[in-house]
Structure formats: structure tokens, C-alpha cells
Amino acid sequence: MSDSYFAEKQVAIAAVRRACALTSSVFNKLVRNETLTKDDKSPVTVGDFAAQAVVNTILSRTFPHDPIVGEEDASDLRADTGASLRERVVALANESLTAPLQPGESESWGLGPTHHRTTEELLAAIDRGNYEGSRTGRMWTLDPIDGTKGFLRGEQYAVCLALIVDARVELGIIGCPNLPADPAQPAGERGALFVATRGHGAFQLPLRPAGEALQPEEQAARLQIPRFTPERLNLLESVEKAHAKLSFNERVARVLGVTRPPTRMDSQAKYAALARGDGGVYLRMPVGSGYREKIWDHAPGSLLVEEAGGVVTDSRGQPLDFGLGRTLGENYGVVGAGKEVHATVLEAIKQANQEEAKEECQ
Ligand SMILES: Nc1ncnc2c1ncn2[C@@H]1O[C@H](COP(=O)(O)O)[C@@H](OP(=O)(O)O)[C@H]1O
Ligand SMILES: [Mg+2]
Ligand SMILES: [Mg+2]
Ligand SMILES: [Mg+2]
Numbered sequence: 001m002s003d004s005y006f007a008e009k010q011v012a013i014a015a016v017r018r019a020c021a022l023t024s025s026v027f028n029k030l031v032r033n034e035t036l037t038k039d040d041k042s043p044v045t046v047g048d049f050a051a052q053a054v055v056n057t058i059l060s061r062t063f064p065h066d067p068i069v070g071e072e073d074a075s076d077l078r079a080d081t082g083a084s085l086r087e088r089v090v091a092l093a094n095e096s097l098t099a100p101l102q103p104g105e106s107e108s109w110g111l112g113p114t115h116h117r118t119t120e121e122l123l124a125a126i127d128r129g130n131y132e133g134s135r136t137g138r139m140w141t142l143d144p145i146d147g148t149k150g151f152l153r154g155e156q157y158a159v160c161l162a163l164i165v166d167a168r169v170e171l172g173i174i175g176c177p178n179l180p181a182d183p184a185q186p187a188g189e190r191g192a193l194f195v196a197t198r199g200h201g202a203f204q205l206p207l208r209p210a211g212e213a214l215q216p217e218e219q220a221a222r223l224q225i226p227r228f229t230p231e232r233l234n235l236l237e238s239v240e241k242a243h244a245k246l247s248f249n250e251r252v253a254r255v256l257g258v259t260r261p262p263t264r265m266d267s268q269a270k271y272a273a274l275a276r277g278d279g280g281v282y283l284r285m286p287v288g289s290g291y292r293e294k295i296w297d298h299a300p301g302s303l304l305v306e307e308a309g310g311v312v313t314d315s316r317g318q319p320l321d322f323g324l325g326r327t328l329g330e331n332y333g334v335v336g337a338g339k340e341v342h343a344t345v346l347e348a349i350k351q352a353n354q355e356e357a358k359e360e361c362q
Pocket of ligand 1: 294
């Protein structure tokens with residue numbers, strides 16, 4: 001792995017690893033009333049809030065001038081009705097931040113047993129994620145738990161962090177605590193960390209740091225999307241019907257001549273799966289509800305796929321624009337695939353659109 005954004009990469013890997021340890025341990029202890037329903041009807045748990053508090057606390061200490069676009073904010077925790085939730089989030093975040101230093105971490109990052117934070121400090125850290133985004137300059141984007149619904153089901157979710165500079169994703173980190181470490185052994189050990197730096201490749205590392213060095217070459221496996229023939233392709237798609245138009249995916253699969261059933265998986269674990277050679281196509285078509293995709297749901301995943309030799313665009317072939325603010329703007333869906341397959345998928349989408357329009361006229 002190269003030295004481009006080396007300091008940022010070290011810090012981001014450590015922050016995501018801590019957040020992953022936190023969320024895995026929360027899952028086993030999660031009780032009723034530790035999940036809220038947000039205004040958009042989506043769930044958020046003490047795990048999402050605490051993970052955002054941890055990552056933002058670390059980033060604020062190490063890169064104090066960098067703004068952060070984070071999914072969550074602390075308003076529900078500050079409300080009187082949020083008192084018990086708030087206490088739990090503070091306890092979980094402090095437990096994580098005060099855990100002993102791990103290989104590659106520095107005490108100057110404000111980590112370790114003497115670094116308790118106050119409630120106000122942690123709520124302020126969560127709210128550091130309120131940045132509105134920008135076309136210019138540096139910013140981080142954080143999804144503390146991507147795939148909260150998957151997390152609650154005990155299935156796939158991911159802690160996702162990216163550094164964006166002048167609207168271009170430069171660094172992407174995805175921690176997947178429930179993803180098999182080795183795709184060839186689906187029932188084997190779980191947990192994988194994915195790291196991509198623009199121009200320097202995509203890698204899988206162990207989720208838990210091993211040995212003294214942070215990322216010795218032998219621990220990082222370089223990822224490359226293989227060439228796919230149609231018989232080997234299958235679509236990687238959301239589990240949630242409300243998030244993506246899965247009936248349209250079936251149509252696209254038919255046009256492509258894909259015979260294998262789709263793989264349904266929550267979160268940016270789908271991008272990670274594609275980057276390491278599973279499936280071959282990430283397909284997410286809008287359901288037509290006016291929903292706008294959020295930058296934290298795609299920033300690290302899209303870079304990971306690109307650095308593994310793939311292409312990620314919207315369904316018209318336009319690049320995703322990370323400079324528009326917290327969202328990607330008008331929603332034309334997202335398509336990710338290896339270089340050779342991507343253009344074919346765009347063609348198949350065109351054809352599927354025409355077929356659908358024709359049927360709707362009849
Ligand atoms: N109507 C909608 N259309 C598309 N995506 C949506 C959506 N409502 C929520 N999402 C996003 O879908 C993400 C999960 O992705 P996937 O469907 O691939 O598992 C959610 O992330 P969170 O779980 O972080 O809130 C959320 O941001
Ligand atoms: Mg959410
Ligand atoms: Mg998300
Ligand atoms: Mg989330």
C-alpha cells in the first residue's frame with residue numbers, strides 16, 4: 001500500500017476498527033428502546049450514535065480543521081426524552097475511546113484509558129457531522145452504521161468512512177464485521193476491512209489488527225475484479241424493496257442473460273463483495289419516491305470498486321458527484337461493475353427501460 005494520505009489512512013483505519021468493535025459488541029447487548037425511528041422512518045440505534053461519536057472524536061483530534069459530513073446528529077439525544085439513550089451512547093463511546101492502544105495507534109490521538117470524554121464533548125462530536133458538504137476543499141464523510149436494518153437483523157452492515165478532496169473521493173475505508181473474511185469460506189471467520197486510496201489500489205485487511213505493524217504488506221490482499229462471462233454474473237442488490245427497484249433488476253438480469261439469482265445484502269458490503277470478485281454487478285435503481293442518495297452511502301464503496309479495476313456511475317453513465325452537498329443530487333441510481341461489464345450493463349438498463357415503457361403503454 002502506498003504512502004498517499006498515509007497519516008489520514010492510519011487514523012481512519014484505527015477509527016473504523018474501533019467503531020466496528022463497538023457495534024459488534026452492542027449488537028449482542030441491544031435491548032428494546034435502544035432504537036429510534038427517524039423522521040424518514042428509518043431506524044437508528046445507540047450503536048449508530050456511539051460509533052459516530054467515536055470516529056468524529058478521533059478525526060476532530062487528529063485533523064481538527066477538516067469538516068465532517070456524518071449521517072447522524074445528536075438532537076434526539078439532547079431532548080429530555082433521550083436521556084436514557086444519551087447515557088448509553090456516552091457509556092459506549094467512552095468504553096471504546098478508553099480501550100487500550102492498539103498496534104498503529106498513537107496516544108496523541110486522544111485514545112487510551114485516561115481519555116474519558118464528557119457527555120457534552122461526545123454530543124458535540126456527533127454534531128461535528130453536520131457539515132453541509134462542498135465542491136472544494138477537504139471533508140470526511142461518515143456512515144457510522146451503513147445498513148442499520150441489516151445490523152438489527154444480525155446480517156450485513158458496514159462502518160464507512162471516506163476522505164473527499166475537491167469533490168473527489170481520495171480515501172475510502174469500509175469495515176464489515178459480519179462479512180466472511182474469506183469469501184471461499186462463507187461459514188468461516190467473520191470480519192473484513194477494506195481500504196482504497198485513489199491511484200494506489202484497493203485492499204482487504206484483517207478487521208482486527210494483528211501484530212505490531214499497522215498494515216504490513218503481507219496482511220493486505222490487493223483486490224482486483226475478475227473478468228466475468230454472463231454465466232458467472234449475478235447482481236448485488238439491496239435487501240430492502242424500499243431502497244431499490246428490485247423488479248427492474250430482474251429485467252436487467254434477463255436482458256444480460258444472467259441466470260444466477262441475485263445476492264441481496266445490506267450496506268456497502270455489496271461494493272466490498274464486488275471489489276473482491278463476487279457477483280460482478282452492483283445495481284441500485286431508484287424506487288421513484290424522490291429519495292436522494294447520500295454521499296456517505298457511496299463514497300468509500302465507489303472508490304473501492306474503482307481501485308479494484310471497476311467503474312461506478314449512475315444508470316445513465318454519469319459519474320457520481322460528491323460535490324453537491326450531503327446528497328448526490330437527482331437520483332438516477334447507481335451501477336458498479338468491472339470495466340468490461342459496466343458498458344454492457346448500461347446498455348441493458350436502456351433496453352430494460354424501453355421494455356418497461358412499452359409494457360406500461362399497453
Ligand atoms: N428510499 C430509499 N432509497 C434508496 N436508499 C435509501 C432509501 N432509504 C434509505 N436508504 C439508504 O439505504 C442505505 C442502506 O443501503 P442498502 O439498501 O444498500 O442496504 C441506508 O443507509 P443506513 O442504513 O446507513 O441508513 C439509507 O441511507
Ligand atoms: Mg440511516
Ligand atoms: Mg447508509
Ligand atoms: Mg447509517
